[in-house]
Amino acid sequence: xxxxxxxxxxxxxxxxxxSGIGRAAAVKLSRLGAKVILTARDQExxxxxxxxxxxxGHAYYSYDLKRIEGIEEFLSKIVADNGILNGFVHSxxxxxxxxxxxxxxxxxxDLMLTNFYSFAELIRCISKKSSSAxxxxxxxxxxxxxxxxxxxxxxxxxxxxxxxxxxxxIAKELSARRIRxxxxxxxxxxxxxxxxFLKKGGDISAWKDQYMGIGDPExxxxxxxFLLSDASKLITGTGLIADCGYLS
Amino acid sequence: xxxxxxxxxxxxMLELKSGTISENTxxxxxxxxxxxxxxxxxxxxxxxxxxxxxxxxIVKFRTVKDxxxxxxG
Ligand SMILES: NC(=O)c1ccc[n+]([C@@H]2O[C@H](COP(=O)([O-])OP(=O)(O)OC[C@H]3O[C@@H](n4cnc5c(N)ncnc54)[C@H](OP(=O)(O)O)[C@@H]3O)[C@@H](O)[C@H]2O)c1
Numbered sequence: 539x540x541x542x543x544x545x546x547x548x549x550x551x552x553x554x555x556x557s558g559i560g561r562a563a564a565v566k567l568s569r570l571g572a573k574v575i576l577t578a579r580d581q582e583x584x585x586x587x588x589x590x591x592x593x594x595g596h597a598y599y600s601y602d603l604k605r606i607e608g609i610e611e612f613l614s615k616i617v618a619d620n621g622i623l624n625g626f627v628h629s630x631x632x633x634x635x636x637x638x639x640x641x642x643x644x645x646x647x648d649l650m651l652t653n654f655y656s657f658a659e660l661i662r663c664i665s666k667k668s669s670s671a672x673x674x675x676x677x678x679x680x681x682x683x684x685x686x687x688x689x690x691x692x693x694x695x696x697x698x699x700x701x702x703x704x705x706x707x708i709a710k711e712l713s714a715r716r717i718r719x720x721x722x723x724x725x726x727x728x729x730x731x732x733x734x735f736l737k738k739g740g741d742i743s744a745w746k747d748q749y750m751g752i753g754d755p756e757x758x759x760x761x762x763x764f765l766l767s768d769a770s771k772l773i774t775g776t777g778l779i780a781d782c783g784y785l786s
Numbered sequence: 787x788x789x790x791x792x793x794x795x796x797x798x799m800l801e802l803k804s805g806t807i808s809e810n811t812x813x814x815x816x817x818x819x820x821x822x823x824x825x826x827x828x829x830x831x832x833x834x835x836x837x838x839x840x841x842x843x844i845v846k847f848r849t850v851k852d853x854x855x856x857x858x859g
Pocket of ligand 1 (some may be wrong): 554557558560577578579581601602603629630631652680682723726727728729732
């Protein structure tokens with residue numbers, strides 16, 4: 539039997555791997571045969587993810603992605619230690635709820651550092667021949683918030699629209715090396731971020747349109763695995779919607 | 787920060803004329819006190835006092851004084 543989502547022999551870097559979608563994706567990728575390189579800030583939680591992975595040869599690195607200037611060197615170290623990459627998943631991200639009048643430049647910039655600028659810088663560095671193999675697949679974890687707004691999420695929505703926007707020209711630039719790049723626009727997924735949303739007084743009724751229910755992180759991981767695998771060879775430069783019906 | 791200064795911050799946040807609210811004003815009496823105002827308060831307390839308020843904290847507040855009391859640091 540063939541498995542079209544097989545990732546045997548592929549090295550894949552996952553940011554945001556200490557929690558939620560990133561952790562679920564890392565576990566899934568390892569089960570599909572990939573060697574997974576995990577990163578996030580929290581070493582302890584990275585260690586927990588590592589202990590859940592299938593197979594050998596995985597590694598983790600603690601790094602604060604807000605330190606944009608250090609990303610190039612950070613990535614060089616990862617490649618020196620693990621060899622060149624075949625895939626990249628940017629699941630690191632923060633959400634915040636701030637009404638417009640409280641969304642000052644500083645807080646907007648701070649959120650953009652994690653959600654967008656680090657993604658752009660990582661892609662810039664990873665797409666070099668010395669860092670990734672031809673035929674690689676890169677994925678940004680975006681959100682339905684990129685195209686549908688909810689009150690108090692202007693910064694978050696902007697950061698996700700920026701991710702969805704940057705991949706289109708990049709997809710064309712990288713096509714010569716058969717490298718694909720996409721985003722996934724997830725609806726609400728039951729992770730820490732979702733719990734935080736509720737705790738901070740988030741309005742769950744805004745999500746009643748998600749009529750297939752709150753998404754399971756493991757199902758989100760399957761979408762990511764699909765886009766990393768050769769099963770999605772026809773898909774590049776696009777934002778794939780995985781929203782349990784929310785936008786329909 | 788004095789209570790007067792804290793009230794100034796709240797009035798600015800709620801876009802109310804200076805002197806509209808006092809310590810004893812009930813939140814229910816403030817016409818613009820709603821869920822968006824609550825989110826603004828979370829952001830304000832984070833920015834000025836480094837306090838992480840939750841939605842659960844906020845539903846317990848009855849008067850302006852309840853808010854002033856947590857605005858410390
Ligand atoms: N949950 C949802 O409903 C949902 C829906 C649509 C899209 N998304 C997106 O999915 C992605 C993952 O979200 P999640 O739900 O899995 O959230 P989560 O459980 O809160 O995980 C967020 C991850 O980002 C990492 N991170 C945050 N700031 C970082 C920084 N400065 N440097 C390095 N890593 C950082 C965190 O690790 P450390 O704290 O250890 O650094 C953590 O691993 C985010 O981009 C989010 O916007 C989520």
